[in-house]
Amino acid sequence: MWAFIIRKILYNVPVYVGVLVLVFLALRVQDPVYQYLGQEAGQEQIDQLRRSMGLDRPLPVQFGIYLREVVTFNFEAQSWNQRGTEVGEILKRSIVPSLSLTVPALVLSTVIGVFISLIAAYFRGRAPDRILMIAAVLGMSISFLVYIIFGQFFFAAVPREAGLGWWPFAVQGYEPWIVFGEGGGVYPGRWVTYCMLPVMISVIVSMGYDTRFYRAVMVEETGRDYITTAVAKGATKPKIMFVHMLKNAMIPVITRVMSTLPFVVIGSILLEMYFGIPGMGREIITAIINKDFPVIQAFVAVFALIFIASVILTDVLYAVVDPRVRLS
């Protein structure tokens, strides 16, 4: 298994370097300094910024520096927009808030979605199945924004206005719930206050899509020959659903989870904006708006890394659940 994992990682190293080359070049098609400073800037100002970012050096040298920053995960360049702040600093403070939303949202929506779809498939064609599927379609037909506004209003603003001091959810904002360094610690209460409502909204939004997809997967599995064999052996229905079927269904489930990852990330950018959470999504949007080249260049590399890591993780998970993958 370890050999398999190492092989997968080695395969993906050149892929990642290729992606970095593309990103590196794409960001230099139009002069980033000129983009940032605009037409009125004087030549001296332009030259100075260019030199400070090393953009006057030959491309291979620039790429070498970029690569070194990525490999050491040490982004020393200063943000153009947030003067005096290193890019690495911005990355460090925004990564935890982002993961505080995406990881729980992804895990919860997958677990709940698979569970509901098993129930629906178990009662296939009967009332519980019908009701769940109607609910799923209804859920899908409402926009993300409606859920956000509705959630903020009824689950945060109204109870707070009504003077319920103990009410856990804030309308907006963020306080670090994991604090590093001296005097640091973990404050789950803060996570509940600022992250739980957006996570719940994100889960509810994806629920309709997920359950419909997973139910189709489960229904397809129920028709397989190995299920008939299991029944013929005398297996109980729960055994068949939760052991035989579920392990086989994990293959499409993993594919689905990994393929929705980009949407989860984009979705959490929206959530970060609306809930005022200082995550990576919000940082990169701010950077793009302000043409903050050093931040964009570093963040894109990190996003690409996350994607490649999830591709590797997908392959490893496949190998865990599906013995056929392990050998090939």
Added chain:
Amino acid sequence: MGQRSEQNRANRTGAEGPVLSVRRLTTRFRTDRGIVTAVDDVSFDVAPGETLGIVGESGCGKTVTSKSIMRLLPDHVASYGDESEVIYRGNNLLRASESEMRKVRGDGIAMIFQEPMTSLNPVFTVGWQLNEALKYHTKLRARERRARIIEMLKLVDMPNPEKRIDEYPHQLSGGMRQRVMIAIALCCEPDVLIADEPTTALDVTIQAQILDLMNELKSRLNTAIILITHDLGVVAQVCDRVQVMYAGRVIESASAREVFHNPRHPYTRGLLDSIPKQGGKQKGARLPAIGGIVPSLWELPPGCRFQERCRYKQQKCVDVEPDLVTDPDGHARRCHFPLGTSAKLTVGASS
């Protein structure tokens, strides 16, 4: 196995009645086009140690018959006739509860399926899948079960069982997978083994090995076997009695000898004519196949279902559907003009 084995031994020594009786089995499917009757009024018995062959072309209802016996067809599409009964140990399985069925499945009645490539669960090991059946039906402890699994794999001539037990289905060939299926089916020593075309998907040498194996197991464990096939050559090797099906119905039923040497239904005769004679030297010569195709269950003709392909057809065959008539010698056939007279045989041979 457990509680049953005492009873079994008693059964197996005394004068024995059938261990399984299928009475007037009718199986219908609800489909988008309406209700279709895939199995129509099928009856038969099997006694311990006996092998019953069910023969017929593709689509005649062999698999549906066997899955009906174990109630393996999906509830929401399949239904059974009001008079239909599958009697096992005094119980009508068609009316039994799910929990009663679970005790019968795999323990009293076991089945080997047509598709060895897809019938095993791809994500569990061979040992796991055998262990499952033992866990449901025996009180053996984990280590005893493992010993028994290895013993079963040896019994079905699996090479290298200590290693194979931890392998996955995709690491096995079709023949080996079918052996695993047989081991699963036999590990709880069932009273009845239903083998649905156990060799069709396999190549000829493996076929012969698997059939030998089933024969041997039958004599050792006194299991009743229902062997489903469309290959009369296979039937000749292993069956005591044969039931020929056509378009959902039984059209001939007799001892294997009788069916081979004295077929009375023109369809059976056609099937026999289409098997290559053993030792025959005309390998390249085309065998006389039965012309035409099985009628669709949706467009069954009135009268005899075989009429469109029958060279003995007369007006009566179109007007009246023949009943399954049992001749005084116990040979049953569903035909107004059964073969067996020399005159008819001559006609058949000359054309």
